[in-house]
Amino acid sequence: MALRHSQRLAVMVLLAGMLGIAPRPVAATDANTPRVAAANPDATGNINDQFAQVATMIPDFGGFFFDRRGNLQVYLLDPEPGRGREVQAALTRIFGDDLFTRGTVDRRAAEQGTPQRSRVQLRQADYTIEQLLTWFREIEPVLDLEGVWFIDLDEQRNRLTVGIDRSTSEREIQALLQDRLRVPVEAVNIKPTEPIRLASHTLTSPRLRPTQGGIRVRSQAGTCTFGFNANRAGVRGFLTNSHCTATQGQMTGTNFFNHTTTTNNLLGSETVDPTYWACGGFLGFGQRSCRWSDSAFVRYNQGVTSDLGQIVRTTSWAAPGQGQGSLTINHNNASMRIANTVSFPIGGEMVDKMGQTTGWTYGFVNRTCMTANVSTEWTVDGRPIRFQCQDRANYFGDSGDSGSPVFVWYGNTVHLMGIHWGGSSSHSMFSALWNIQADLGNITTR
Numbered sequence: 001m002a003l004r005h006s007q008r009l010a011v012m013v014l015l016a017g018m019l020g021i022a023p024r025p026v027a028a029t030d031a032n033t034p035r036v037a038a039a040n041p042d043a044t045g046n047i048n049d050q051f052a053q054v055a056t057m058i059p060d061f062g063g064f065f066f067d068r069r070g071n072l073q074v075y076l077l078d079p080e081p082g083r084g085r086e087v088q089a090a091l092t093r094i095f096g097d098d099l100f101t102r103g104t105v106d107r108r109a110a111e112q113g114t115p116q117r118s119r120v121q122l123r124q125a126d127y128t129i130e131q132l133l134t135w136f137r138e139i140e141p142v143l144d145l146e147g148v149w150f151i152d153l154d155e156q157r158n159r160l161t162v163g164i165d166r167s168t169s170e171r172e173i174q175a176l177l178q179d180r181l182r183v184p185v186e187a188v189n190i191k192p193t194e195p196i197r198l199a200s201h202t203l204t205s206p207r208l209r210p211t212q213g214g215i216r217v218r219s220q221a222g223t224c225t226f227g228f229n230a231n232r233a234g235v236r237g238f239l240t241n242s243h244c245t246a247t248q249g250q251m252t253g254t255n256f257f258n259h260t261t262t263t264n265n266l267l268g269s270e271t272v273d274p275t276y277w278a279c280g281g282f283l284g285f286g287q288r289s290c291r292w293s294d295s296a297f298v299r300y301n302q303g304v305t306s307d308l309g310q311i312v313r314t315t316s317w318a319a320p321g322q323g324q325g326s327l328t329i330n331h332n333n334a335s336m337r338i339a340n341t342v343s344f345p346i347g348g349e350m351v352d353k354m355g356q357t358t359g360w361t362y363g364f365v366n367r368t369c370m371t372a373n374v375s376t377e378w379t380v381d382g383r384p385i386r387f388q389c390q391d392r393a394n395y396f397g398d399s400g401d402s403g404s405p406v407f408v409w410y411g412n413t414v415h416l417m418g419i420h421w422g423g424s425s426s427h428s429m430f431s432a433l434w435n436i437q438a439d440l441g442n443i444t445t446r
Contacts, residue, residue: 045434046343046344046369046389046432046434046435047155047344047345047346047368047369048133048136048153048369048389050094050095051063051129051133051153051155052129052130052133053094054090054091054094054129055128055129055130057090057093057094058076058086058087058090059128059130060076060077060078060125060128061074061075061076061087061090061125061128061129062075062076062077062125062126062127062128062129062132062155062158063075063125063129063132063153063155063156063158063347064091064155064346064347065155065156065346065347065348066102066103066118066346066347066348066349066350067121067348068348068364069103070103070104070105070118070350071103071118071119071120071121072091072099072100072103072118072119072120072121073121073123073156073348074087074091074120074121074122074123075122075123075124075125075155075158076122076123076124076125077124077125077128079122079123079124079125080122081122083122084120084122087120087122088100088120091120099118099346100117100118101116101117101118102118102342102346102349102408102415103118103346103348103349103350104116104117104118105350105408105409105410106409106410106411107317107350107362107409123158125158126158126159126187127158127159127187129155131187132153132155132158132159132160132187133153135160135183135184135187135188136151136152136153136160138181138182138183139151139160139162139177139181139183139188140280140371141176141181142162142173142176142177142181143280143288143371143373143386144280144281144287144288145168145172145173145176146168147164147165147167147168148162148163148164148165148168148173148373149163149164149165149193149194149195149196149372149373150162150163150193150196150367150370150371150372150373151163151370151371152367152368152369152370152371153368153369153370154189154367155347155368156347156348156366157189159187159188159189160183160187160188160189161188161189161190161191161367162188162189162190162191163191163192163193164190164191164192164193165192165193165195166192170190173190174188174190193424194424194425194426194427195375195424196372196373196374196375196422196423196424196429197374197375197377197378197422197423197424198241198243198294198374198375198378198385198402198421198422199224199241199397199398199399199400199401199402199420199421199422199423208258208312208329209304209305210305210306210307211226211229211238211258211267211304211305211306211307212226212229212306212307212310212311212312212335213226213227213228213229213238213310213311213312213338213354213405214226214311214312214354214355214356214404214405215258215312215356216258216259216356216400217240217244217256217257217258217267217356217403218256218257218258218259218260218261219244219245219246219254219255219256219257220246220254220255220261221243221244221245221246221254222244223356223400224240224241224244224356224400224401224402224403225240225354225355225356225357225400225401225402225403225404225405225420226238226240226258226356226403227239227240227241227295227403227404227405227419228311228338228405228416228419228445229306229307229308229309229310229445230297230308230443230444230445231308231443231444232272232297232440232441232442232443232444233441235271235299236299236300236306236308237268237271237297237298237299237300238267238268238297238298238300238306239295239296239297239298239403239419239436239440239443240256240295240296240298240402240403240419241294241295241296241402241403241419241421242273242291242293242294242295242296243294243378243402243421244296244402244403245270245273245296246270248273248378248380249273249274249275249276249289249291249380249381250273250275251270251271251272251273252270252273253269253270253271254269254270254298255268255269255270256268256269256270256298266301266304267298267300267301267304268298268299268300268301268304269298269299269301270296270297270298270299271297271298271299272296272297272440272441273296273297274291274439274440276289276290276291276380276381276385277289277290277291278290278381278383279386280386286383287383287384288373288383288384288385288386289379289380289381289383289384289385289386290385290386290387290388291385291387291388291439292387292388292389292431292435292436292438292439293387293418293419293431293432293435293436293438293439293440294387294402294419294421294422294431295419295431295435295436295439295440296440297440297443307335308444308445308446309337309338309445309446310335310336310337310338311335311336311338311354311405311407311414311416312329312334312335312336312354313329313330313333313334313335313336313360314326314327314328314329314330314354314359314360315328315329315330316360317352317359317360317361317362318358318359318360318361318362318396319361319362319363320362320363320364320394320395320396322396323358323396324357324358324359324361324396324398325358325359325360325361325396326359326360327356327359333412336407336409336412336413336414337412337413337414337446338407338413338414338415338416338445338446339410339413339414339415339446340413340415340416340446341415341416341417341433341445341446342408342415342416342417342432342433343432343433343434344368344369344391344417344418344432344433344434344435345365345368345391345393345417345432346365346368347365347366347367347368348364348365348366349364349365349408350362350363350364350365350408350409351363351364351365351393351395351406351407351408351417352395352406352407352408352409352414353395353397353401353404353405353406353407353420353428353430354404354405354407355397355398355400355401355404355420356400356401356404357397357398357399357400357401358396358397358398358401361395361396361397362395362409363393363394363395363396363428364393364394365391365392365393366392366393366394366427367391367392368391368392369389369390369391370389370390370391370392371386371387371388371389371390372386372387372390372429373385373386374386374387374422387421387429387431388435389432389434389435390429390430390431390432390435391418391429391430391431391432392423392427392428392429392430393406393427393428393430394426394427394428395428396428397420397422397423397428401420402420402421402422403419403420403421404419404420405418405419405420406418406419406420406430416433416445416446417430417432417433418430418431418432418433418435418436419431419436
């Protein structure tokens, strides 16, 4: 393994030297990873884009996140206590005033004494967000090394993080960062991590009409979870993962069923599943297949009844480390209404998932907008998969939960955030609504 890493590293270092890699402006993009604007006209970009906007107002801004009590921890190079009003005004302008209530969900308030409105607490930063954003773009070539699973601008630690396989040499990563990519090693945490995999399939859950988010769906590819109902370009349908279709990243018209693959259980057929683009590799060789989200849109057949803006509700949830939540529908309160949508999560935010295998589970967002390689047994167009700007949390998910709705829970209502697609034994991955709309176009969910 070490020899293979060394050989690949030598080639990359040589090419980097030939190219004379230098830091690019924050707004720059690579030709082989095209930027796609959010389809929602009210959206202003992903979380990193909005961090950059805050930096135009507060140059020494270094990122922020929710702590376990739901308060906002904000990094500044000069965290002088009197700057709280300045910071709150900037965050409100870019993220909206509802940012200060997103950390105060009912469960956290009950279990951890969360205040009704998040307080701003200032922390000492070592780096500005502009520095971190520039370096984050610069370190993408490390993803082309074997055994590197993700890169992340870690706003919870005011650092970058590179997630590597336990068999991968940290020294080789450090050499590439310092010698050729011109990123200070002390600004990067290198963490051993497990491979990231797409969730596979199982066989559970009953037939349910009208359809709601969180129930079971089946196709010729296997069994997954129904994400949520949506209207797209005047057409009613629902979302699930692209990898739950017959051919990931291609529009093949895959039929989807609920419970069993019989005619009376037919829901509809896939009509939108955008292609992946070639990405990664020096000189644009395209070693990976990239997309913003693992999502596909399924159009309903005539006569199928559906509840727009509803997610099924089970009898109880499971916290991180507690395993599976309930699969039994609470017939006294059988659904939760989607009262709002959230384009992307904030680090430290509490999120929930409703899946047909592990039921209702919740956890905390521990990485936002990370660029992630998927384990190489999954390919599109013969290339391993790389997802741009994905989010990770420690809620429990397992085989068959692919496509599960991810949301913030407020009792009888929820704020929809995205759909689950995979992860490792200790962490779950999901595509946020910003990413989904970048791939599928504008959708209405309530």
